[in-house]
Each structure stands twice: as C-alpha cells, then as structure tokens.
Amino acid sequence: MADDAPLLRNRVREKLARDEVVASMTARLVRGVEVAQIAASAGFDSLYVDLEHGPLTIDVTGQICMAALAAGITPLVRVPALTPEFVGRVLDAGSLGIIAPHVHSAEEARSVVRMAKFPPLGTRSAAGHLPQFGFRSLPAALANPALDAATMVVPMVETLEALAAVEEIVAVEGVDMLLVGTNDLTAEMGIPGEYDHPRVRDAYARIIAAARGAGKHVGIGGLAGRPDLVAEFVRMGARYVSTGTDLGFLAAACAAKAREVHALAR
Template structure:
C-alpha cells in the first residue's frame, strides 16, 4: 500500500516465524505460541482461539492406558531447561525431578516443569522427607504433573498426601488460579479441578519401608493414590536384602506391590534398578510395572565422561 507517496512494505508475518496458530494446530493442542506484541493484550474475557484450553499431556496416564510403559529420566544436579530438551531428544517419556537427595530448589523444579510441559515430556517431582504439606502443594502449583512422596509408613501418611494433592471430592487441596500446566490460561475453576485431579496431580506413594510394604494393599485402596512406586534401595535395605537384587524376599516384595496395584486399579512404578535390566524385565512383564525410572543426569554424565577420558588416554 502507499501513503503520501511512500510505498509501505506488506507485512509478512511468516518471514519472522509467526503464523496463524489456529489454522495449523488443533485447539486442543497444548502449546503456548503467540506474537510478543500480543502478550499484553490478553485478558480473561478476550482470550484468543489459539490459547490452550486443556492441561499439559500426562504421558504416564496415556501410555498406561495403552498397556505401554512410561520411561523416566532422573534430574538431580542440573537446574537448566537444557537437560529437559536432552531427555526429550533421548527418547524419555517423563522426568523424575529429585528434590530429596539434591540441592535443587523448588524454583528450579518449577522452571524444569514448565520447560518439560512445553516439550511434551511429563514432569514428576519427588519432594524431601517431611517437607510439609504446603511445600507439596507449591510443587504442584509450580507445574509438576505429579508428586512423589518418600518414606511413607502408614495409611494415614498416604492419606495426608492425597488430601493436599487432590481437589474435592478426592482431597482438600486449596483452590487457586493461573497454572503453568494450562499455560496460565483463564479457565473455569471446575475445569481446573477436574483436569488437575484426573491428569495434573498424579500421586506417587513410595513403597520403600517395611511398614508401607506391610499395608501396601490398604494404601493402594485409597481413592486418589495413583501409583505405588518402589524405592528399590531403601526397601531392600529395610527388609535386609541389600545388595542382593535376586534375593527371594526382595522379589516377593516387588510381587506384592504389583499385586496390590493390579487389585485396586492403580499403577506400579520402579526406581533404582536401571542397572539390572533382567529384574526390570520381570517387574514389567510379570508384576505389571508401568513407570520405569532410568538413569539420572549425574550418573549419565559421570559414565559418559569416564568412557571418553579412557578413550583419550588410550590414544
């Protein structure tokens, strides 16, 4: 077009990598894509069609529904979003973000979760022992799609976790608004509650104490308990079989957890046995485990670095 004799160039938004989102992606897609100039124009009453209207994907739930396993990469020392992209490109389905045996902060966890949800690799966060119920809720509010709670001993321990993680009627989680799981979109509270309870607050009860193993069937029966996660090292230590991963008592413990999960329609997970693929094969195919935690960032870096340094010194 021309104005006062000056030729104005046509706007070619695609040249700058911006295109009409609504024509190239279904509305149900979980994406946060918009032109920078449009960010300040958004209000709850004027949300564009491109805004996400559904929660981020929960790969554990979707894969388990198909009878498939969900793999997890452990993050213990790296707080940057780069590790999320690396785990995604490596082929993992989810993340095990560890705040128990680490110096990572709740802020680090939140940023990792936001990056993971955007990348389509589902983030689950293990909280520290006796961190407080309020801390658990903050982890979920910060973007985690599920919470992993260690050192459970009793049914009441598990029930308290559910109460702070699930909205009514499953629990008593406090209601808020503006969640990264929805790209902070303005949504009806009823929608947030329903989708969070179903997909955005997966409760992992760790079975890693002899006490929890003794009442694993009762824990699995609790509404809102979604996953029974075996902490292999602590459980083996508690029942006196560490480090014999082939010990009949340890294998029987794994069998009991799998049976309880199957009986009550819950999922079984396993952590700490990535170095024993033979045992993992049994846990998956005989006991029905669906969430499999693999190596952590620190182990992968150390192993890769060790291999490379030996190669260089051999030249």
C-alpha cells in the same frame, strides 16, 4: 477460550492406561531447563525432579517443570517432605504429579492425596494462573477438575511397614501408582544392595499383584544398573521405569569416554 474446558495431557497417565511401559529419567544435578529438553529429545516420557536427594530449589523445579510441559513430557516431583508447603508449591509451579517418599500407611497416602487434590477429594488451595494452563485465567469449576484428572499421586514403597500395608496403600482413592524404592527397601530388609535376593522378587510380586488387583500401576526405582531385573519386573507387570539420574548418566558417560581414550595407548 477461557470458558472452554481445558485439556491437560499427561503422557505417563495415558501410556499407563494403555498398559504400556513408561520411561522416566530423574533431574538431580542440572539446574536449568536444558534437562527437560534433553529428556524429551532422548525419548523419555517423563522427567521427575528429585528434591529429596538433590540441592535444587522450588524455583528451579518450576522452571524445569514448565520446560517439560512445553516439550510434551510429563513433569513429576519427588518432594523432600510430605507437607503442604512442598506438595502444593511444586504442583502450583508446574508439576503434574507428586512422588511421595516415606509413605508407611494408607492414612499417610490419603494425606498426600488430600494435599494434591482439590475438594471434595482433597484440600488443595486454588492458586489461579498456573503454568499447566499457560498462565491463562480459568474458572475454578473448569480448572480444578482438569488438574485433578491430570495430577498423579505416587507413594513410594521403600520400607517394610509400607510393604506390609501395600494392599491398603494402593487401594486409596487418588493414588495412581506405587514406586518401589529398591535401595531403601533392601536396606530395611537387612540386605542392602542385594537385588538378586529372593525377598526382593517376592516384594515386587506382592506389590505388583496388589496394584494390578486395584487397577493401579507399579514403578521400578533404584535398579538403573540392573537392566536384567528391570526387564524381569516389567514382565511381571511393572510399567514405570525410573532409568537413572542426570548425574548418573553424566558420570557413566564421562568414565566410558576416559576409558576409551586411555585404551588408545594400549
């Protein structure tokens, strides 16, 4: 078995290759493997662990990623900093992709690719027994290409600088998709939270056109409360939808249930 070429399934990559829409949820609150099983049972294609805006540790992140792998959905991780000690460790812990915040240029995108990919494209260090292969020992000549093929690199477009360089960023070899950070982008534009502003639509149009032109994809982030805009941008060509966080889902469900009970008295 150890001499067989390994097969790693990445549902996100497979659906994007078919030009299908991917549904993803974000883990920011739940500190256990349950969140991965809940995401899978709910029908999500992907779960991404948010280390940029949450208190979760790399240890917990690895447990969630392994649970997602076992459940058949794609684990991704948004790292808090674009450094090898985060990128390399979360990949070795079981992630099948890096969501990279604060990428401002093509050179910064290339830097993330180098950290996430093995030579010759990158400089990722071989770790040996990995959860992606069920901790089997595999020859590097087999394991490294399989990991490279399954591992996604997703720079975020959330600054004006990144928007201005989007064509160069998405053209970087090894970049699979761009994820639009709509909240940070509107703040940079001086219109925080004004999602209906024409500049937001223009930004999405430019990003989607650049990605499509490069044979890549676009993800929608920060618009969990605006399904109308999500639908509009999907029609424009975006294919990955970040639907919200476990914390947001819990808070919304709790508030709805409290309103329901209080309404009984009326």
